[in-house]
Amino acid sequence: MYKFLFLLLFSLSLSAQNSRERAILGVYYSPKKDAKIEIYQKGDRYFGKFVWLEIGDKDINNPDPKLRDRELLGMSFINNFRYEDEEYTDGKVYDPQSGETYDAIMWTEGKDLMLRGYVGFSIFGRTETFTRIK
Numbered sequence: 001m002y003k004f005l006f007l008l009l010f011s012l013s014l015s016a017q018n019s020r021e022r023a024i025l026g027v028y029y030s031p032k033k034d035a036k037i038e039i040y041q042k043g044d045r046y047f048g049k050f051v052w053l054e055i056g057d058k059d060i061n062n063p064d065p066k067l068r069d070r071e072l073l074g075m076s077f078i079n080n081f082r083y084e085d086e087e088y089t090d091g092k093v094y095d096p097q098s099g100e101t102y103d104a105i106m107w108t109e110g111k112d113l114m115l116r117g118y119v120g121f122s123i124f125g126r127t128e129t130f131t132r133i134k
Contacts, residue, residue: 021083024106027051028113028130036133039078039113046088046106048078061099072096078115081106093117 024046027038036052050072059070081091081104088106093115095102102117102125111132118125 020086024088024108024113027133029133030130031128033131037078037130044082046078046081046083046091047076049074049076056096059096059099061096063099078104078106 022041024039025041027036029036034054035050037048038051039046039048041047051074053073057072058068059072059075060068062068062070075096077094077096079092079094081088086107091104091106093102093104094100095117102119103122104115104117104125105122106113106115108114109129113130113132114127115130116122116125116127
C-alpha cells in the first residue's frame, strides 16, 4: 500500500514538473511586435523559430557571407536551451538585426517569455519580453 502511494505521489510530482517545464511552449510576439516566434521542444532541448515576419526576409547582417541569402522565416534563432531550476539555460540567441550570437537564458513571467542575451556574464546583458499570443 505504501509503495503504491509513494509511486502515485512521485508520478504526480514528475507530471507537475513536466507541466511547468513545457509551459514555455507556444507562439509569442517579438518585443517590437514585428515578428512571431514559436518556442518548441526537440528531445530535452528548447528552440525558437520565426513563424511570421513583418519586414525583412533574408539574413543580410550575418557575418558569414554564405548565409546572407538564407530565409529568416522558419529559421531557429533561439537554440539549445535546457530546463533547470525554473529557467532555460545554456542556450544561444542569434540577433539577425546585428548578426551577433549571444549566450542566453530564458524564463517565464506569467504568460510572457523573458529572454536575456549576454556576453560572458548574464549581468552584462539585456532582457527582452516576448508576449504570448492567445
